[in-house]
Amino acid sequence: MTRVRLDVSYDGTSFSGWAVQPERRTVAGVLAEALERLLGAGAATGLTVAGRTDAGVHATGQVCHVDLPDEQWARLGSTLVRRLAGLMPPDARVRGAREVPAGFDARFSATFRRYEYRVTDSPYGAEPLRRHDTLAWPRPLDADALNAAAKGFLGEHDFAAYCKRKENATTIRAISRLDWRRDPDGALVATVQADAFCQAMVRSLVGALLAAGDGRRPADWPAGLLGRRERSSEVTVAPAHGLTLVAVGYPEAEEYASRAELTRRLRG
Known part of the structure; x- marks a missing residue:
């Protein structure tokens, strides 16, 4: 084979x-x-x-x-x-x-997965040709506030507050990148990269960050939930259609097998 x-x-x-x-x-x-x-x-x-x-x-x-x-x-x-x-x-x-x-x-x-989440705060909503991959947000968003809140998620944490817990599975993850940019078309794009994600984690993180970005929550609120050991009912999961898996990273070919063995041990 x-x-x-x-x-x-x-x-x-x-x-x-x-x-x-x-x-x-x-x-x-x-x-x-x-x-x-x-x-x-x-x-x-x-x-x-x-x-x-x-x-x-x-x-x-x-x-x-x-x-x-x-x-x-x-x-x-x-x-x-x-x-x-x-x-x-x-x-x-x-x-x-x-x-x-x-x-x-x-x-x-895999050594990392990278996702992007697109959201527009335009008063008219998403452009018709981008409606399937861009969330229309009803309130103005501040890119600086979004990035300030995002910094609190960087590094290794227990993301139980942002994950759907599964039996015998860890909710500890290491986020190596999480930042927002405003594209030329006006849309805000979050880029988030980690070794792996648990179910609905990225959309939960985005949901919490949007609450800080539009001023309904302070910038330190999203990261403040990391001390919890159960999923937080205060976090609204962002809709699926704004999320895109854009890249998966791998080591050099000679390291494929050893990386797979290591990951299996960590996930176990």
């Missing part, structure tokens, strides 16, 4: 998230269906993704891996992207496919 890295992008509007779910349209579902139509039933195995995005969340830099029979990869590898383009729906694309070492794991070999 040959391990293949797939770089994937999608408009999450009409998807019920990444993971396959019975009777629901998901990104993994349409990708697996396309691979089966191209290669035959059961040929592609072990589909694994870097980050299981929720319903409505988009991606321009998603990464997954799949194992293909050597003969299939040798025959179709050079044309796989073009062939999948003809089989997948227009709101999901495989943008790249390349062979990687067997030790590569799209999920556990």
